[in-house]
Amino acid sequence: MVKIADLIRGEGLREAHGYDLIVGPDTPVSEALRRMEELGCDSVAVRGAGADSNAVISREEVLQGLLLELEKAQVQLSMLQRQIEGSISEQIDNMQEGVKSLVEGEKDKLSVAIDNMSEGLIILGRTGEIERANPSAKTLLGLLPKDSLAALATVIDALGFRELIGKADDPDEKKAGEFKVRSASRKILQMRWNEMIDNWDNCLGTVVMIRDVTDEDLAEKAKTEFIASISHELRTPLTSIQNSVSNILADVTGRIPKKTREYLHAMKNDCHRFADLINDLLDMAKLEAGSMPINRRVINIVSVAGEVIRRSADSARARNIDLTYEISGHVSPVYADPQRIGQVLSYLIANAIKFTEPQGRITVRSYDSAADVVTMVEDTGVGIEPELQKQIFSKFVQIGRRAGAGSMGSGLGLAISNGIIAVHGGAIWVESRKGEGSRFYFSLPKTDPFVMLYRHLSGLVARTGRAANDFALMILGFDVGGEHDSSVKTQVGSIINELLAESDHFLANAGSLAIQTEDFEVVFVVEESGGKQIEMVRRKIQKIVGNRLRKNCGRGAILPMLGVGVYPTDALDARELEDIARNKVSKLLD
Amino acid sequence: MFDFLGLKKKTSKTKIMVVDDEPNIVQTLRDRLEMNEYEVVTAGNGKEGLERFEEEHPDVILLDVIMPIMDGHEMLEALRKRPAGQNVSVIMLTARSQTQDIARANVCGIDDYIVKPFDLSELLEKIESVVENRSAVAR
Known part of the structure; x- marks a missing residue:
């Protein structure tokens, strides 16, 4: 800090005047200036500046001192x-x-952990190149830990590995498989x-974990084989008992x-x-x-449901329950295992019958939603408490005992249904x-009928080794153009639904x-044997x-359809119908 | 169910061959079928089935899948390779939901299948409809 004493020079000192402000030599210049301003003085006299006289310092000198101080302060600053x-x-x-050493330490730890994992780990970069692989990955794939990544790349390419790491259908979802x-x-x-996705949604590559499941696979296979053999072992004696009982009842052994x-x-x-219990458990x-073997083919839920309803009719009637099947509008075909879907519907209807009082009503309805074919089983039964609704699709949860309706069955029906529907997507x-009753729904994804038809035909060709022309096609068309009222359309719609429901019966062949x-x-595909089938159908x-x-x-009613054919051709010749069907199919598939 | 051709009346006895390794099942099937005016021959495995087929020329074969010596699939495959075996009707007796069984048998051509344990009256219905189809095709 600049003090007044710093401003005193040897020469030029003058006598102090009476009115001078007197300050001590240690007074800071800034302080001196402040007081000069206060008192309106032009100069200050310094006490004891020299041996016998006071030094007088002008205002300019003080200001210069201040400047000096500022400079000093600036330097200091x-x-x-x-x-x-x-x-x-x-x-x-x-x-x-510090951070670096910390990270290095963690990285080392991670590295050591990765290298010591019993599972193999391979990290692929964005373009699919191997960025890193641990020793387990190499040994699992038949290499030595010291082998190079290039050697590993050759091995995984031979396995078709990078092709198998496909792309998930949904682009929004993190891809994994x-x-x-x-x-x-x-x-x-x-x-x-x-896929390794960072916080900003960038894909950094793919991490692959490899596990040796040879033993697990063998165990799984043994389990499946055991299931198959036990199912045979359990069923054989049961068949024999059942047959014997049935024969005695049929008076094979005489009147009883x-x-x-x-x-x-x-x-x-x-x-x-x-x-049923054996079947459910298996x-x-x-x-x-x-x-679970799933034998998917193109099916119409209406025909599957029709069959199940027919089979359930007796037990519904026995309990005096009104069981009806309604079809709302056009029901799209689905790609599913008819036996398994029938099984699901049987469980739902059997449950509905079990929990509905006599005089009650069960309505089964199939309809198309935007993307699915939905089937609903509605009953006027006892209903299910909310907390139970969450559990009923899991194993061994019997609504029966708790609902007080007694319990017949394994308690597996809904769990199996859940599983079957899940495998079908x-x-x-x-x-x-x-x-107030319950409504059970299940939905199956809808597919374009012609794509299904195409898939069905190519499946047949692949399965039988016969050409697509070996399968007869027949078209059934009704012309219900504008001039017909809605009751005609309803009538035709119900005839078509009945035909579809019966189709499993009259189309006896598997294909x-x-x-x-x-x-x-409706298009009919008929697996031909000697040209007689199509005519029969x-x-x-x-x-x-x-x-x-x-x-x-x-009697004498006429619908806008003449024979089986496309109106108004009245095509009674099966071959003619086939030509029409084939044309239509190929045109629509192109 | 669909007796659309009115063929319910049988003109001559239909011959059915039962191929199954379970004597009890064979016995109960034989008794019931005979009561229903069918002629019945039996075999205990696929190999025996093929031999009996050549001797007896049955119209319909009820064929079990799992059997010792030669199973149902092998017998069916061998049968369909023979000229005489092309036209015989076959109903497979299979364990439930063994859909691979059915798919495999379908390649060789089967007329129907029934799942064990089955109801004899249901089996009789199936036999009847297979026989009806045969007559329809024959006409």
Whole structure:
């Protein structure tokens, strides 16, 4: 700090005047200036500046002193600044150093962990190149830990590895997957891959985990084989018992007393129950093992449901329950296992019958939603409490005992249904209110009928090794153009639904199919044997349509369809119909 | 169910061959079928089935899948390779939901299948409809 004393020079000192401000030599110039301003003085006298006289300093001199102070302060300030900057950067350096060593330590730890994992780990870069692989990955794939990444790349390419790491369908979803490969050393390797996505949604590459599942796979296979063999072992004696009972009841052994007949009926029923229990347990085991065989083909839910309703009609009638099937509008075909879907619907209807009081009503309805074909089973039964609704699709949860309706069955029906629908990519759910009944729904994804037709035909060709021309096609079309009122359309719609429902019966061959292609049009695929099948199918269709017409509209009723054919051709020749169908199919598929 | 051709009346006895390794099942099937006016021959495995087929020329074969010596699939495949075996109707007796069984058998051509344990009256219905189809095709 600049003080007054610093301003005193040897010469030029003058005598102090009486009115001078007198300050001490240690007074800071800034203080001196402030007081000069206060008192309006032009100069200051310094006490004891010399040996005997006072030094007088002018205002300008004080101001200069102040300037000097400012300069000094500036120098100090910049020095201070440099000091601060220096210390901050030093601190940052220190911090960086610390973080670096910390990260290095963690990285080392991670590296060691990765290298010591029993699972193999391969990290692929964005373009699919191997960025890193741990020793386990190399040994699992038949290499030595010291082998190069290039050697590993050759091995995984031979396995078709990079092609198997496919792309998920949904671009919004993080891509991940799983597949199994058999290594050169006959090991079964399970590969689980995940895309590495950072916090900003950038894909950094793919991480692949490799596990040797040879033993697990063998165990799984043994389990599946055990299930198959136990199912055979359980069923054989049961078949024999059931047949014997059935024969005695059919009087094969002569007439039997009434009481014996009652016992035998009870035995027969229990044989059925026993068989159902075995089947349920085995199905559940298969679903859990992932070995449930699903035989998908193009099916119409209407025909599957029609069959199940027919089979359930007796037990509904026995409880005096009104069971009806309604079809709302056009129901699209689905790609599914008809047996399994029938099984799901049977469970739902059997449950509905079980929990509905006599005089109640069960309505089954199939309809198209935007993307799915939905089937609903609605009952006027006891209903399900909300907390139970969440559990009923899991294993061994019996609504029966808790609902007080007694319990018949394994409690596996809904769990199996859930599993079956899940394998089909569908959904199953329930809506219910206690005391007001329940609605069970299941949905299956809809597919374009012509794509299905194409898939069905190419499946047949692949399966049988015969050409597509070996399968007869027939088209059934109704012309219900503008001039017809809506009741005609309803009539035709119900005839088509009936035909579809019956189609499994009259299209006896495995490769045959009825598929609704438009609102008032059905295409039949008939697996031909000697050219007789198509003619037989045509006659059956005519008969069903004719019967229905007579029943609903009386004798002589005419619908806008003449024979089986495309209006107005009245095509009674099966070959002619086939030409029309083939043209239509190929045109629509192009 | 669809007796659209009115063929319910049988003109001559239909011959059915039961191929199954379970004597109890064979016995109960034989008794019931005979009561229903069918002629019945039996075999205990696929190999025996093929031999009996050549001797008896049955119209319909009820064929079990799992059997010792020669199973149902092998017998069916061998049968379809023979000229006489092309036209015989076959109903497979299979364990439930063994859909691979059915798919495999379908390649060789089967007329129907029934799932064990089955109801005899259901089996009789199936036999009847297979026989009806045969007559329809024959006409």
